[in-house]
Amino acid sequence: MDFRHEHGRRYHAFRDGTYLVPNDDEELNRLDLQHNQWRLTLDGRLHIAPIPETLPTGYEVLDIGTGTGLWAIEFADENPNASIIGVDLSPVQPSFVPPNCQFMVDDIEYDWEYNKRFDYIHGRFLSMGIRNWARVFQQSFAHLKPGGWAEYQEAELIFIPDPGSPQPNPEMASLSDDVQESALKIGVDVRQAHGWKESIEAAGFINHKMVQLRWPLGTWSPDRKEQAIGRMNRRNMLNGIEGLTLAYLVRIRGDPADEVRDRLKRVKAEMKDEDVHMYMNLFIHYAQKPE
Known part of the structure; x- marks a missing residue:
């Protein structure tokens, strides 16, 4: 399949412009790191829905x-009876x-045409590419078997200063606001999961539950588990902040790529500052189709 190459990064060509985050090796490696960060967050689990x-x-x-398929592969390994x-x-x-385990190329914002119904549907970190979440929920419901569960694990792209932070986070706050504004111009709201x-x-759906968690950025939290998560999250964000923001700021805002990269240097310096205490909120929703 062809890809789109732009400013040294590789992007999806299928439904070009639908999802503005790269799919090159740099981003795929980051996604695998982020998967392990999720497993740490959930105490080793791949899901919290009561399947x-x-x-x-x-x-x-x-x-x-x-x-990258890592969630699906690990779920398949751990559940050999499942497909x-x-x-x-x-x-x-x-x-x-x-x-x-098998993989298919598809765009979940279009009609789902799978020739089967599912017992469990899982989605994670899709908010930067989905314009109509209500339709995703509707199609999930339609493609579940009676009694089946759907689970959506998301983060909101806003870096929140901890009340006890010795220093503010103006660079990160400004960047996340600009990305949110740019995303809204193409119909994507990266702060709606709550x-x-x-x-x-x-x-x-019935039996809906929402669980709110957080990912600190760095090791400032007094909680040991959050320190471990924060260490991984800082690496995750340092590796991924360019891919998560570059196309939004260049294609939509019209910022020159070299200026964006200069700006990201300041953002990364703030990420590395142990006196800047910030975090991002995670929201996990799961719900059941009636029997």
């Missing part, structure tokens, strides 16, 4: 926006995968 601990033969799982399909805009997943309850229930 059976031992899955029966024929249990069907759909991973939307699978990225997992991972879908993404780009075919960047590995060729050698468990026999109960408010999905109404849309999820409107799609027909």
